[in-house]
Amino acid sequence: MDAHTSIRLIEGRGVEGDRYLTGRGKYSQIPDIREVTLIEIETLIALDRDHGITLTPDEHRRNLTTSGVPLNHLVGKRFRVGDTILLGGRLNTPCRYLDLVTDKSVYDLMHHRSGLNCSIVQGGMISVGDVIQPE
Known part of the structure; x- marks a missing residue:
């Protein structure tokens, strides 16, 4: 996992260079909506605060780390981020694969807080600091 200041999302496919776009992801052979996955920084902060487990943005295995937006509220909604x-x-x-690759016991703690899987309706660039806005 690598941190980037900007990434390109490819409509209907995924994140440029991502393991799922190339078919190398752990669950690539299982059909699902996972062109891009977001997770809240607030989840990572809560893991550290409440359980003493530090899971950094380059460890959580999601594509984008968000701040200040409850992702649960975006299920079934279209929204804009950067050009996308x-x-x-x-x-x-x-x-449990996350527990295995990080050697941290977060599986049970992240139930209902593990992120949001999304489809890419319109591709483009996303950069650090871009705001999530309703479409």
Whole structure:
């Protein structure tokens, strides 16, 4: 996992260079809405504050880390981020694979807080600091 200041989202496909776009993701063979996945920084802060577990943005295995927006409210909604338009698909389900690759026990703690899987309706660039806005 690498941190970037901007990324390109490809309409109907995924994040440029991402393991799921290239078919190398752990769950690539399982059909699902996961062209791009967002997670709240507030979840990472709560893990550290409430459980003493530091899970950094380059460890959580989601594509984008958001701030100040409750992602649960975006299920089924279209919204704009940077040049892109996303459609909130379903809440991401935590998996034990995250525990395995990080050597941290977060599976049970991230239930209902593991992010939002989205479809890319309109591709484009997203940069750090871009605001999530309703479409």
